Amino acid sequence: MSSKDRILARIRRAVPEPGPDLEIPRDYLHAHARRTPAERVDLLAAHLAEYRARVHRTGPGGLPPLLARLLGERRGARRVLVPPGLPPWWLAAADDSLVRVPDRASDTSADLDRADSVVTGCALAVAETGSIVLDGSPDQGRRRITLVPDHHVCVVRVPDQVVDSVPQALPLLVPTRPLTWISGPSATSDIELDRVEGVHGPRALDVVLLGPQ
């Protein structure tokens, strides 16, 4: 008898009469407030900032100079990882001293470790929890490129990519894609249960809220 058969047999003996499926009472809220798109974006910004992400707002005209400034202001931030589908105009204002490193499958972790920053888009953002979600689409790249560099700049198109809540976010995501939910820079509460930002993931997270104007 295989262990699989043994475990399944134990389960069936443990619950000999399972009965019909229990109904799940899904009367919990779909969103915890009624918000205008602008209020939703404000809430996202507030919650991200509370977890020490740096939040910026700009329109299409302001994005290239803003990204150039964010990538340039960090001392030594001169190598930036670029996912294949990142709109080229986003980085148009960065000068030639910024080395654009493409996201290549052949790069080792050590190669990635030499990059200073990474710029990505996102799949969506959740206002109530202050989260951005990556799903590996071409403007976000492989998961590791947003993990190894110490500085992540994530562009969220507002208000279109912002939802209120977790129940609103899940139906928009494809479960089989690799999903990474990011709520602020890496942190730990392991020392006296006090929150400290900055451990293994990127210690600096810039979130750019890109509006239509």
Place this chain on the structure above:
Amino acid sequence: MTGRETGPGTYLGMPAFPDPDPARFPAFPEAAREAVRDAALRANLRYATHTIRDKRARAVAELADWDRLRAAGKAVKDRTLRHLDRYLLQLEESVTAAGGTVHWAADAAEANRIVTELVLATGEREVVKVKSMATQEIGLNEALEAAGVTAYETDLAELIVQLGHDRPSHILVPAIHRNRGEIRDIFRAEMGRWGRPAPEGLGDSPAELAEAARLHLREKFLRAKVGISGANFMVAETGTMVVLESEGNGRMCLTLPETLISVVGIEKVVPTFRDLEIFLQTLPRSSTAERMNPYTTLWTGLGPSKGADGDGPSAFHLVLLDNGRTDILADEVGRQALRCIRCSACLNVCPVYERAGGHAYGSVYPGPIGAVLSPQLRGTGSPIDASLPYASTLCGACYDVCPVAIDIPEVLVHLRERVVQGGPVTRRGVRVRIRPARGHAAERAAMRAARLLLDRPDALRAGERLLARARRLGIRPHRLPGPGRAWTDARELPEPPPEPFRDWWARERGTATRTGSKDRKGDDGPK
């Protein structure tokens, strides 16, 4: 020490601890005695648990529908547990279809054997680990060590425990019993022996300590070829695995290595992807008191490209672990403990945990949830497991905060009954009848005497009158004689009333119909 079995029980490993044998672990009151006298430990625990307690209350209060989320989470887990066979088979199918390989482990020894063989087959001799209760439970690190494989814990608190040759004392924050000064000393003394030493002149601010951990572990992440994890949830319909974490060590272990092995208890499965909308709201708020933890990773087998796109591992193994869980499932009262999502809110509110600390529970599962999980997973044959159901005041704070509404006091009382009276239990899939535990003879005798007395109203009345008369004579015993003495070591005997209730009732209301008796309550009426 590969998942050593102790008697008929199930072994819950304790990493980096020299004696993981529950049979030789002292009973809870003895184990707690030392901790209760340790002023520094009590101060550390008090500070940490009170900090998180208040934060959790605020995070939960933000959600007006908390009770509904709690009820829904409970229902999802109950639904799954009723049809666990079906959901596990569905999960296996989904994971396999997505390019993963599923293994089934009936106990700790089998799980350790499977993982060890998988690691050795890669040719690697070191692995990086994400914090996982399941792998602690089975003592995986020790099993790997015996096979010549070094397992590096990468969660900050786990690292502190591993470097300090210590035992975890909390589900979420295994090093909660250590303060910043102690952690700095451990880092200074031990980091160099495992890899990159602590920076010169390391201070004790949490930020400096976190930085030291980052530097120490970074080289290990970047060169690791094998990662080992647990999972918070597994979705049957899609085969999606979910890991919630804060530091990024989880993302490192789940995405950088070529081979990923996840060891997960069978009760972690949920039916649908949509069910995550409940737990992704309740788990972070209950555990770290955050709206959302910094990082949550969801992956499904090897992804849409079956590992060809170079995003994440190229081999994924899921080890489904029973190790006593089906025995718990067979107990109609106790099975609710399998709803646990390991948030640790019950530890943080527990007055007993706050004073005794996690080590006294003699298991990787401390606190209120540990007091109901360990004796069910391992059986009540050892002194520690027979005493754990009593490691509670039954105040119910644990039930109030539980995000899946596990009625821990109910299970504790149920287990006390099982310890004192014995009865049918399932051990390793077999129905057996356990005998009453030793040491409860006086309790049983007292209960028998009470039953005799309460069955005979005349005898009861005579006894009550005798007590009242003794009181009038000034005889007021504060301690019980004989075997009852231990009970009154820490308790006051209630004072006998001046007259039995039934005498009072007969006198006040008994024969004649009275009116206005509400105003006529006798001063000496029953209290």
